[in-house]
Amino acid sequence: MTTSRQVLRIGNCSGFYGDRLSAAREMVEGGPIDVLTGDYLAELTMLILWKSRQRNPDAGYATTFLTQVEEVLGTCLDRGIRIVSNAGGLNPGGLAREIELLAARLGLQPTIAHVEGDDLLDRLPSLQAAGHPLAHLGTGRTLHEAGVAPVTANAYLGGWGIAEALRGGADIVVCPRVTDASLVVGPAAWAFDWRLDDWDALAGAVVAGHVIECGPQATGGNYSFFTELPAGSRPGYPIAEIAPDGSAVITKHPGTGGAVTVETVTAQVLYETATPDYLNPDVVARFDTIELSQEAADRVRISGVRGRPAPDTAKVCVNYAGGFRNSATFVLTGLDIEAKADHTVRALDDALGGLDTFAEADVRLLRTDVPDPSASAAAESRLRVTLKDPDESRVGRRFFDAIGDIGMGGYPGMWVERAERRASAFGVYWPALIPTAELAPEVVFADGRRLPAPVPPVAPYPGFPAASPASSLGHRIVGETVSVPLGRLVGARSGDKGGDANIGLWARSDDAFAWLRDYLDVDRLRLLLVEASDLTVDRYELPRLRALNFVVHGLLGDGVAATTRPDPQAKGLGEYVRSRHVDVPRTLLADLGTPAATDSSRTAVPAR
Structure with missing residues (x-):
């Protein structure tokens, strides 16, 4: 053309x-x-x-x-x-x-x-035999060591x-x-x-x-x-x-x-x-x-x-069958929420012969109740129990029946919002790399013509320079600050990258970005996102976009198909971080015309 x-x-x-x-x-x-x-x-x-x-x-x-x-x-x-x-x-x-x-x-x-x-599924044995271990990009474990049977493998x-x-x-x-x-x-x-x-x-x-x-x-x-x-x-x-x-x-x-x-x-x-x-x-x-x-x-x-x-390497998406999973959600109302949750977990543990006998048992208490609620819904919290196992019967009807068994002897006000009789199969995502030289894509026309796809010149990727560690960043707040949600100054977009999640945050002005870059280091991100407190977090700066990008490794476990996290693709993660209150210079809010009359003010002192 x-x-x-x-x-x-x-x-x-x-x-x-x-x-x-x-x-x-x-x-x-x-x-x-x-x-x-x-x-x-x-x-x-x-x-x-x-x-x-x-x-x-x-x-x-x-x-x-x-x-x-x-x-x-x-x-x-x-x-x-x-x-x-x-x-x-x-x-x-x-x-x-x-x-x-x-x-x-x-x-x-x-x-x-x-x-x-x-499609590399049929080639996986020969690729491994040729010295390509298909090591997991997150863990380094080889596909052979995992001992799994992939069902898809696509470069x-x-x-x-x-x-x-x-x-x-x-x-x-x-x-x-x-x-x-x-x-x-x-x-x-x-x-x-x-x-x-x-x-x-x-x-x-x-x-x-x-x-x-x-x-x-x-x-x-x-x-x-x-x-x-x-x-x-x-x-x-x-x-x-x-x-x-x-x-x-x-x-x-x-x-x-x-x-x-x-x-x-x-x-x-x-x-x-x-x-x-x-x-x-x-x-x-x-x-x-x-x-x-x-x-x-x-x-x-x-x-x-x-x-x-x-x-000079290509990413490969491998998936394998991980087993079966099932979830139940118990609604806990009124007083003694944590005691009611503990009572339920102990009852399930007894009815199922031990939650620790399953491949995975994920128990999450989601507190949404408020003191002296003005409506019944405001008094509710939810206990979400998810079980995984290679044996479908253990997490299917048996789990469902166990919930029925404890129903009349459960906590006061017990009702179940969700419970399924049948378990569902889930898959596990395994990201890996192979040399691009192993690929030979072709174009196939309906008339039978076959054309090889052009192959660009490649070079070993040297990697991106190490992300800024928390200790290397200074933090200075000058003048009066206001405790407001971070989202008053900052937008966010988050999502999944296999088992990892990213949180991209951008500021709405140059001054706000200067503050954000100094303020939000890895340690503070962990304080805002407690789930990341024990996880590896990388931080990257994109000044031309007035943005920071955080990658939280392992937050989503084995990826969207296998994770037990309620937000499996981390779609709401950025909005959660925006909702957290931080101390912001009042002048930045004034520049944006943001009301702060109802926010608490104080005179800032250096954090370090």
């Missing part, structure tokens, strides 16, 4: 498997775009698709994508809009065949291609297979486990004829892809200051207008809800990130070089992004 094009408009219509079904039609009919993308895959989704293949070997892809394609395919072909999606999941070839059948029923003849080469591929498919004339590109950002990188590399080592341009596309991959999270969804946005309509889905140099403008169709501002984009930039080096198969994008500016209403420019050579 020639490089005379000045902009490539890429509109995303899906952030997960189950997102708004009408979004594809809204994106295609709402205004001009050149490429329609959809992101359907997450670590949990791979397990969901594996389960679907157990019922039907021809399944294993996101079925909702077919419905969306049916609504827009004719229009896309008429307007020359390419469709690129990772909805292929575990069976991209199967989904490509279904689209071909769908097109035939509609009387259409699109050129369809799919990408292969991510994260990049965008060059997509680019090759588009060069080959594909109207629709069905992808397996490519990285989310690759859905933007591939079309951009195709449209502008980028070289394999155009690191800065590729890095800019990675950032744009990361921003739009979760749909309306870039246009006001899950946004800390949502009350400041226009009320009424649902947030529209985002569009990335990519320029030949890799810079981009994030926008949305006119008339759609939400807003595109520097802060809504900042929030999404911070989502599910770790170090400021964001590793992708095609490039390492330096998030500490990102510059955001408000170009116009609902138009935010991303510029200045720098890239480093692609890493």
Whole structure:
């Protein structure tokens, strides 16, 4: 394709498997775009698709994508809009065949291609025999030492297979486990004829892809200051207008809800990130070089992004069956809440022959009661008991029956909000690395053509410099301070990274960021988030975004599918941290026009 094009408009219509079904039609009919993308895959989704293949070997892809394609395919072909999606999941070839059948029923003849080469399940024994231990990225334990039987193993591929498919004339590109950002990188590399080592341009596309991959999270969804946005309509889905140099403008169709501002984009930039080096198969994008500016209403420019050579290793998502789990929630009302919880746990322990005989027993008392409540709901707390075991019968009907056995002899006012007769299977996520040289992705066309995906030059990734330790940071508060929720000054976006959780926090002014950077070190983060008190926490600074990013290692255990934490993907973690009261200089609140009349004031003294 020639490089005379000045902009490539890429509109995303899906952030997960189950997102708004009408979004594809809204994106295609709402205004001009050149490429329609959809992101359907997450670590949990791979397990969901594996389960679907157990019922039907021809399944294993996101079925909702077919419905969306049916609504827009004719229009896309008429307007020359390419469709690129990772909805292929575990069976991209199967989904490509279904689209071909769908097109035939509609009387259409699109050129369809799919990408292969991510599925490593059958190769795991030979890879281990060749000296690749597939060690867990969090624990260092090898897959062999774990002694588990993986059910899925998929390498994260990049965008060059997509680019090759588009060069080959594909109207629709069905992808397996490519990285989310690759859905933007591939079309951009195709449209502008980028070289394999155009690191800065590729890095800019990675950032744009990361921003739009979760749909309306870039246009006001899950946004800390949502009350400041226009009320009424649902947030529209985002569009990335990519320029030949890799810079981009994030926008949305006119008339759609939400807003595109520097802060809504900042929030999404911070989502599910770790170090400021964001590793992708095609490039390492330096998030500490990102510059955001408000170009116009609902138009935010991303510029200045720098890239480093692609890493010589690829991430692999391995999943294995972890066993079975079941939960019960007991409602505790009124007085003696802790005694009632203890009574219940002891009764269950006796009825089940010992909670310590299960593979895992997670007991959480969630205190939501208040003194002298004005309504019965305000007097309630909840005891949540979760059991895991390889034996389904132990945590299924036996657990349910034990709850019935203790019912009449339970604590005063006992009632059970949730209890299931059957246990559910759960999977465990195992992240690992293999050399990129072990991968050979290919593009497969419906007419039988096979094209190897271009392979970028790679270099060993040296790692990001060690995060700032708490002891190296100074803390100075000058003048009067006010005890207010941290969220008066700071926005947050949090999410899961396997068993880890990230909390990205951004300040709303330069002065607020100067204070935040000095104030919020690892030790104080642990004070605000007690669950992290015994966990490893990394802290990273992104001054150009006025942001800090914390990575809490191990908070989610074995990942979203296996964790017993009530918020398994850490979605609310950032908002919890924002709710914690801290001592803030009153002048910062005055600068923002934030009322503080009801907050407690004091004169600050240095903390150290």
